[in-house]
Amino acid sequence: MDKRLREAQLYKEEGNLRYREGKYRDAVSRYHRALLQLRGLDPSLPSPIPDLGHEGPALTPAQESMLHATQTDCYNNLADANVRRYLQLTQSELSSYHQKEKQLYVGMFG
Template identity: 45%
Template structure:
């Protein structure tokens, strides 16, 4: 009986999270980025505590939470990944851009989906603007390897390579000046 109640509550939360995510997608399409961010956060709040890979600190002592089915766990992770990826996309459109958050959300996606081109690109953009050009180059190179024709990836990769080249030239000049 308790398992059935839990399953129904779990199903309801997964559905509600999906509805918030879809509402966020609609807001994004309409370029209402702040509203989209709110919807994606609400979706993630619905999923909080359901993820079996995260310990639930408020779980009643000794209470056994039934395991998620494979389909439920897949739906949970897909919704989380989509929300984090979409949050990063939204944040790139909201001034001033919070590149630390873009980086954080992109890395959450990459932990689940290391080959996700959009997350690789967004992580690269975030690192570029945070002036960590080595990390930016790493992520943008991976994104370019997977999507070699993407003009945005190419543009940021070129900007990053220009910055790295400039930095290396300055370092070289500094070291030459030290030994003269």
């Protein structure tokens, strides 16, 4: 239990580092990995397959607080990193489009 919470925290911190470096795709990957570590630990979520296996692990209040804080941070950071990644791609595509437009203009009138 604690191991998975710590691993999730490490992935989140790695994601934050990649985000600060402008490596949004890598950041998204790290946030997803963090959330995968937390999957199945949240006692407030129903089991995907009811009545199969044991109940989810019991969490202390501190662990539950850490779990929810990490989940919230990861989802928020994931959304932001995806938007920034999209904007990067859009800017790249626009730049490419303008370059082609300029070449066409020069070819027609140049």
